[in-house]
Amino acid sequence: MLEHGGRIVAAARQYAIPVEAWLDLSAAINPRPWRVPRIPAAAWARLPEEADGLEEAARAYYGAPQVLPLAGSQAAIQALPGLIPPCRVGVVAPGYYEHAHAWRQAGHQVQALPAATPDQAADDLDVVVVIQPNNPSGDSLAPRRLLDLHARLAARGGWLVVDEAFVDATPERSLAGYSDRPGLIVLRSLGKFFGLAGARVGFALAQPELLERLRERLGPWTVAGASRYVAAQALRDNVWQAATRARLLKDAVRLAALLARHGLPPSGGTALFQWVVTPAAAELHEFLARRGILTRYFDTPSSLRFGLPGAPSQWQRLETALRLLHSESQPAHPPLTKGGRGDLTVLAK
Amino acid sequence: MLEHGGRIVAAARQYAIPVEAWLDLSAAINPRPWRVPRIPAAAWARLPEEADGLEEAARAYYGAPQVLPLAGSQAAIQALPGLIPPCRVGVVAPGYYEHAHAWRQAGHQVQALPAATPDQAADDLDVVVVIQPNNPSGDSLAPRRLLDLHARLAARGGWLVVDEAFVDATPERSLAGYSDRPGLIVLRSLGKFFGLAGARVGFALAQPELLERLRERLGPWTVAGASRYVAAQALRDNVWQAATRARLLKDAVRLAALLARHGLPPSGGTALFQWVVTPAAAELHEFLARRGILTRYFDTPSSLRFGLPGAPSQWQRLETALRLLHSESQPAHPPLTKGGRGDLTVLAK
Numbered sequence: 238m239l240e241h242g243g244r245i246v247a248a249a250r251q252y253a254i255p256v257e258a259w260l261d262l263s264a265a266i267n268p269r270p271w272r273v274p275r276i277p278a279a280a281w282a283r284l285p286e287e288a289d290g291l292e293e294a295a296r297a298y299y300g301a302p303q304v305l306p307l308a309g310s311q312a313a314i315q316a317l318p319g320l321i322p323p324c325r326v327g328v329v330a331p332g333y334y335e336h337a338h339a340w341r342q343a344g345h346q347v348q349a350l351p352a353a354t355p356d357q358a359a360d361d362l363d364v365v366v367v368i369q370p371n372n373p374s375g376d377s378l379a380p381r382r383l384l385d386l387h388a389r390l391a392a393r394g395g396w397l398v399v400d401e402a403f404v405d406a407t408p409e410r411s412l413a414g415y416s417d418r419p420g421l422i423v424l425r426s427l428g429k430f431f432g433l434a435g436a437r438v439g440f441a442l443a444q445p446e447l448l449e450r451l452r453e454r455l456g457p458w459t460v461a462g463a464s465r466y467v468a469a470q471a472l473r474d475n476v477w478q479a480a481t482r483a484r485l486l487k488d489a490v491r492l493a494a495l496l497a498r499h500g501l502p503p504s505g506g507t508a509l510f511q512w513v514v515t516p517a518a519a520e521l522h523e524f525l526a527r528r529g530i531l532t533r534y535f536d537t538p539s540s541l542r543f544g545l546p547g548a549p550s551q552w553q554r555l556e557t558a559l560r561l562l563h564s565e566s567q568p569a570h571p572p573l574t575k576g577g578r579g580d581l582t583v584l585a586k
Numbered sequence: 587m588l589e590h591g592g593r594i595v596a597a598a599r600q601y602a603i604p605v606e607a608w609l610d611l612s613a614a615i616n617p618r619p620w621r622v623p624r625i626p627a628a629a630w631a632r633l634p635e636e637a638d639g640l641e642e643a644a645r646a647y648y649g650a651p652q653v654l655p656l657a658g659s660q661a662a663i664q665a666l667p668g669l670i671p672p673c674r675v676g677v678v679a680p681g682y683y684e685h686a687h688a689w690r691q692a693g694h695q696v697q698a699l700p701a702a703t704p705d706q707a708a709d710d711l712d713v714v715v716v717i718q719p720n721n722p723s724g725d726s727l728a729p730r731r732l733l734d735l736h737a738r739l740a741a742r743g744g745w746l747v748v749d750e751a752f753v754d755a756t757p758e759r760s761l762a763g764y765s766d767r768p769g770l771i772v773l774r775s776l777g778k779f780f781g782l783a784g785a786r787v788g789f790a791l792a793q794p795e796l797l798e799r800l801r802e803r804l805g806p807w808t809v810a811g812a813s814r815y816v817a818a819q820a821l822r823d824n825v826w827q828a829a830t831r832a833r834l835l836k837d838a839v840r841l842a843a844l845l846a847r848h849g850l851p852p853s854g855g856t857a858l859f860q861w862v863v864t865p866a867a868a869e870l871h872e873f874l875a876r877r878g879i880l881t882r883y884f885d886t887p888s889s890l891r892f893g894l895p896g897a898p899s900q901w902q903r904l905e906t907a908l909r910l911l912h913s914e915s916q917p918a919h920p921p922l923t924k925g926g927r928g929d930l931t932v933l934a935k
Contacts, residue, residue, distance in 0.1 A: 246637035261632075270631040281816065282619040283610075284783045288595035308657060308808055315805045335805075428633070435630045435811025456664045456684075459657055461810045462784025467630065 270432025
């Protein structure tokens with residue numbers, strides 16, 4: 238099993254800092270989640286029913302004709318590779334690594350595609366997996382360009398899989414409205430934008446035949462009844478959604494500026510995270526973790542992903558820690574030279 | 587996809603009776619579920635963590651050295667057949683039909699075994715699946731006998747899978763305590779006894795190597811964070827568990843007596859349901875459904891499963907409907923002749 242971010246409990250052990258003392262920026266989840274209301278007892282007691290209004294709420298929110306609820310988009314990421322015979326698959330890199338892992342596990346031939354130009358090798362591929370916007374690079378392609386890529390693949394019976402886990406704040410970048418086209422599969426999730434990662438609710442948007450095959454493979458009742466109830470309410474809350482889009486976009490600018498001010502100008506980002514490519518990523522991750530700030534470290538390329546702080550005190554805490562980067566003088570935590578993109582000096586331990 | 591009981595929304599449409607007006611006895615779930623407390627916001631917002639205490643609570647409750655949380659035992663029912671090369675599998679019948687379905691789907695050769703004597707054909711089989719106690723027949727085997735069956739299978743590298751979804755009220759019948767034996771796989775669920783079917787939490791109990799393979803196949807975060815929180819609390823609530831065991835066993839006797847009094851003596855049952863075998867099962871199901879009482883109909887053998895009523899008014903409602911069975915005189919709903927086991931006269935429509 239691949240290891241994942243969000244493992245605050247493990248970090249708490251490793252750094253001997255209690256769970257509740259951490260500022261967790263590792264999961265890139267909206268730090269001010271949709272507020273879960275009281276849940277009817279029946280949602281816990283009864284087997285989840287398909288006719289409870291969740292699908293309807295999702296169709297309206299996504300503007301998609303057909304949706305299949307999932308226990309997070311992770312469920313589709315794992316199951317989709319089993320629905321097509323072994324073939325040539327291109328997966329953007331860097332990118333959420335469960336995609337390539339799942340396609341390889343299912344016996345496909347997988348090659349990496351650049352996140353900014355996933356369409357270059359399309360004629361030699363049967364399936365292309367893109368992340369829109371990309372996690373962690375933040376690359377985002379014009380929908381028209383993705384639709385062109387899809388058309389080239391679909392003409393030969395291929396698929397375009399678009400993981401839109403981070404698209405909610407910029408819905409004009411989504412392909413959800415085109416998901417009735419054969420061979421186009423869009424994955425959505427309530428984990429990031431709604432801040433409901435613990436609910437385990439996502440959706441596959443695609444043609445009914447494909448969704449039925451996916452449903453058959455996943456089996457019944459994969460989404461908890463209480464989670465279905467929560468998700469349906471959140472998807473219908475247009476007022477919260479609009480306010481949250483505005484706030485996240487503003488906070489993303491603020492985070493990028495804060496990082497740049499401290500010598501860590503992001504190479505890219507979305508409304509929910511900023512991505513800093515630097516050869517000193519491992520040291521920086523360690524430096525922040527010792528201060529109870531958990532970020533997401535990537536080794537290829539050497540980089541860190543910063544989720545958004547929430548409360549004012551959290552912004553302050555991140556700023557204080559970044560300021561220490563330059564003033565810290567103990568040998569174990571030497572100062573990092575201020576520089577431009579990828580320009581931070583790696584210092585010997 | 588197989589169709590399931592518990593589809594109250596569909597029944598509401600079919601019989602034009604609003605959802606909230608039904609007495610649902612179809613799912614055999616404890617009608618007085620464990621009461622879900624306030625859930626911390628973090629359980630919804632954060633990715634589920636494995637170190638949150640759920641596994642520990644489950645090990646203590648089941649008396650099992652190793653547990654793997656699942657999105658209901660359904661998840662393991664679907665995944666287990668993929669962990670062993672195609673082989674000869676015996677599955678008890680009648681029994682929860684997802685078992686045979688899943689093994690067939692995965693390419694195994696499946697044969698039906700009598701629920702009361704699943705051990706007869708063991709020497710010709712590689713895997714045996716039993717349900718303890720059986721759903722819907724209520725058959726329950728002495729643990730020693732199941733351990734003998736297991737030993738015969740395991741000696742040849744085979745498996746015994748024991749689905750214990752209905753065992754919680756009679757824990758002395760469980761094989762959980764032996765689940766460290768190679769080739770013994772016990773499935774448990776919080777759906778029935780705890781009345782938390784909507785939480786989608788179950789467990790596989792088995793050797794660590796097998797659980798790791800199952801975990802790898804199912805992938806990360808299959809159980810919602812909120813569900814993990816609820817499950818951990820419920821598994822630790824020993825006082826509620828003891829009181830509930832006593833109550834369910836008493837209510838089961840009461841339900842069996844009520845059915846017998848109205849000419850429907852059960853052929854078997856557990857603490858959570860009674861099973862009535864009768865050639866008139868389809869008519870009886872229809873008769874009760876028209877009165878807003880949903881039972882679980884089986885065609886092979888022709889039978890009905892009755893879950894427990896909860897509130898006094900629900901007991902009264904079932905009794906009233908059963909009384910009508912004998913007094914009803916419209917041609918469309920003719921009286922059913924009173925009789926013994928399987929003795930009800932089937933009446934022409």
